[in-house]
Amino acid sequence: DAEITQSPRHKITETGRQVTLACHQTWNHNNMFWYRQDLGHGLRLIHYSYGVQDTNKGEVSDGYSVSRSNTEDLPLTLESAASSQTSVYFCASSESTGLGQGGETQYFGPGTRLLVL
Amino acid sequence: AQSVTQLGSHVSVSEGALVLLRCNYSSSVPPYLFWYVQYPNQGLQLLLKYTTGATLVKGINGFEAEFKKSETSFHLTKPSAHMSDAAEYFCAVSVGDMRFGAGTRLTVKP
Numbered sequence: 001d002a003e004i005t006q007s008p009r010h011k012i013t014e015t016g017r018q019v020t021l022a023c024h025q026t027w028n029h030n031n032m033f034w035y036r037q038d039l040g041h042g043l044r045l046i047h048y049s050y051g052v053q054d055t056n057k058g059e060v061s062d063g064y065s066v067s068r069s070n071t072e073d074l075p076l077t078l079e080s081a082a083s084s085q086t087s088v089y090f091c092a093s094s095e096s097t098g099l100g101q102g103g104e105t106q107y108f109g110p111g112t113r114l115l116v117l
Numbered sequence: 118a119q120s121v122t123q124l125g126s127h128v129s130v131s132e133g134a135l136v137l138l139r140c141n142y143s144s145s146v147p148p149y150l151f152w153y154v155q156y157p158n159q160g161l162q163l164l165l166k167y168t169t170g171a172t173l174v175k176g177i178n179g180f181e182a183e184f185k186k187s188e189t190s191f192h193l194t195k196p197s198a199h200m201s202d203a204a205e206y207f208c209a210v211s212v213g214d215m216r217f218g219a220g221t222r223l224t225v226k227p
Contacts, residue, residue: 004160033215040126042207042217043161058214090160103149103168106215108160 002027006091006109014117019078021112023091031094032074033106034058034066036087043090049074050096081116088113119144119210123218131226136180136195138221140208143189150191151209152182155220161207167191178202198225 004025013019025032030051035043045058047066055066063085065077078085089112094104124139142148149168153161165176172184178201182193191208203225208218 035217040219042121042123042219044217045214048214059216092161103166103211105151105163105166106161108153108162110158110160 004091004093004107004109006089006112008112009110010113012115012117013081015081015083017081019081019114021076021078021089021091021114023074023076023109024072025091025093025107025109026072027093027095027107028071029093029107030071030096031104031106032068033092033094034064034074034076035090035092036060036085037090037111038087046076046089047074078114083116086114086116119148119212119216121208121210121216121218123206123208123221125221126219127222127224129224129226130198132200133197136193136198136202136223138193138206138208138223140182140191140193140218141189142191142208142210144210144212146212149211150182150184151211151215152176152180152191152193153207153209153217155205155207157204164193164206198223200225200227 007022033048034046044060049068091109092106094106120143122141151166152164155161165174167184175181180195
């Protein structure tokens with residue numbers, strides 16, 4: 001079965017360190033997304049990609065970067081981790097349909113819990 | 118930009134009672150609307166979505182939602198709650214990117 005996986009599932013790091021969270025999907029979806037989930041805020045979009053070599057900033061992109069070198073993977077990098085980036089991070093993917101970039105169902109990974117000390 | 122407001126961060130019902138989770142949206146263009154459910158330590162799963170057409174949308178596990186343009190609402194209902202429905206529920210609106218509400222935690226009492 002197709003799936004979307006994230007690694008690691010749990011990560012503890014120190015302030016100032018660079019951290020990379022992996023996301024891998026076997027749906028063969030063009031669209032991939034990174035969100036962070038914080039209490040009282042729901043999910044907020046960090047970055048997204050509509051295809052290889054395409055990346056776009058979301059609502060809360062400061063301090064994060066992504067790159068898309070193939071269809072399956074969209075790693076999220078925290079350039080210099082800050083305590084404010086302690087959160088649960090979710091990766092999602094969706095296919096491109098005739099509905100345009102908006103009506104497609106997003107499929108979510110299990111999440112990565114990141115603690116920045 | 119589009120946005121979503123979920124009324125009530127926590128809803129508690131008895132098993133067998135009606136479930137009603139409220140969602141209001143703001144969008145300058147006709148939106149796509151979604152309800153997702155999140156069980157503990159898991160990612161989000163789609164319950165149902167509205168794109169076009171029939172305004173009453175049926176989803177998995179007996180849930181349904183009605184798109185009411187005049188009220189800018191997309192409330193989620195289930196006639197009879199089950200213990201297994203206890204989870205966090207998120208409403209989302211999508212015009213381009215997707216915006217989520219803050220979530221409603223549903224507790225089901227025996």
